[in-house]
Amino acid sequence: MSAMLLNKEKWPEFVGKLTGKNVWAPQSDGTEMRFAPVGENEKVVLDYNNTRVPPKGALFPQTETMFKFEIGSDKVEEPPLDQEVVVLGLRPCDARAMTIVDKLFKWDIDDPYFVKRQEKTTLVGLACNEPGLNCFCTSVGGGPAATEGLDVIMADLGENYFVEALTDKGKALLDETRDLLEDADDDAQKQKEKLSGEAEDKIKRSVETEGVPEGLPGLWDDPLWPRVSASCLGCGTCTYLCPTCHCFDIQDETEGIDARRCRMWDSCMFSEYTLHTSGHNPRPTRKERTRNRINHKYSYYVDKFDVIACVGCGRCTNLCPVNIDIIEILRQVKEAL
């Protein structure tokens, strides 16, 4: 589909045109950037590295109501989930992560919440010109200008945004805003490619994945696991904030006779995660839990869904309070193979 340009001065107008839908975009809350619904007069900023909390919540909210009911009745009411949503400015890695969890949420039985939200959501991505310190997307099948999972890709060319629809949904969105866009010429196309090439060159960190999915289970009793997990606090940050982590808990909440069953993000790094009521715990220490986290991403998921469940966004490394670094763990894995 044809490439266009959006002059940056027209950006607020572009966002304004979409207000009939629920627009999610990165906004500063004073201390950090987060994806949040855009209200009136709110400024959508795109020049930042990446958000701490990934935008996975657009399809898989941190907490969501599965159904409502009244205590004493067996009638349940499902949320309609019929709101159209546009996510603006997500990074290619985070969009790719959505295609990875998509495989699980549609494995055999469709997860109705994820699928319904996905149908109504248009993802408008922004290529990275300045990758972060611990980005390694290029090692795991992505790239700073990758388009997988996106409906529209944008790139910052300085004065203009380069804008290109990648799917029918994306095309429809650009049709709605057509009067703000101009056709991109060859120069713009070339400039975009040059920037993405430069961005790739700026990525300093990498992992070697060859042989890892097949080899990891064989390292079950390797001394690397107690070593790499020794300082882990079990805080769950690495998994909570990972765009490909999809585990959830289900709980009932009641307030008087009003009640709802909801689900919320959970983490395999918590000790209660696998704890049986009997007291038995198949993953009793951080060693087992870290081993599961790495195996799940780099081996089990590959086995089931043919893709590594890590997009190299670097969040787990950036945000771990004790500096446990997935890239270093994978280096040690590779060494032990």
Added chain:
Amino acid sequence: MCKNPYIPHTATVEDTWFETGGERCIKTFKVVFDDEKVRDQWSHLPGQCAMIGVLGVGESMISISCSPTEGQFLRFSVMRMGKVTQALHELEPGDKMMVRGPYGNNFPVDEWQGKKILTIGGGIGQAPLRPIVEYVRANQDQYEGLTMIYGARTSNDLCFKGEFEEMSKCDDLSCHLTIDVEEEDWQHNVGFVPQMLLDLDPSPENTIAITCGPPIMIRFVLENLKKLGFEDEQIYTTLENRMKCGIGKCGRCNAENMYVCKDGPVFNYSVLKEIPEAFA
């Protein structure tokens, strides 16, 4: 869009009774779906489970402890452990139970036709085995007989006690009960399940062995089955990992690359022995 798999069906409790006493008592529920359509569409096989619960409290994964050959109802035998199982225990005939499923794979009972069946159970572990026993009993001409070994700590901890007497009247069925320590008036064996298995010395020939129970019992039963000459492929067991969704989404139940709620809970030993985490 198909129906939301997380929304449970309403069933009415028709009958309940206690199998065992004590703090961790086991209560059995016989339930029937309210909606005739659900009743007709529901089909399960031995080994499958269901998420049962009470709205406002939660859900628990519980083995369906009856065989489809017994009629258009479900049975669950629930040990009182915590929040949800406590709420379930409060249900009496006429009350509503919420049920979704059936989940997981099943014992390949049809593949087993023409073979001898040996079930080895301990405690609440008899719940997933009972449907096999009932299934084989209902299709006796298709199997070469069934041997059941079942044990618990005391005679009060044995489930389904009322059913064993009638069972022992069947020609092709032998039922061997054992308890850990001597009791007055106890007519059956005294000793641990794995030892009783060795004492009975069943031939592995044309036999399928299925074992469910506490992990420690399973470990010794597996060892002893090997001693008796059983091949890995002749042995089945079930895993019981913590579960939330039951449909392969919440990620909770994995034993390495297996989602127990979908790839299990029934596993052939030849598969399971390659998964160290299954025995953790």
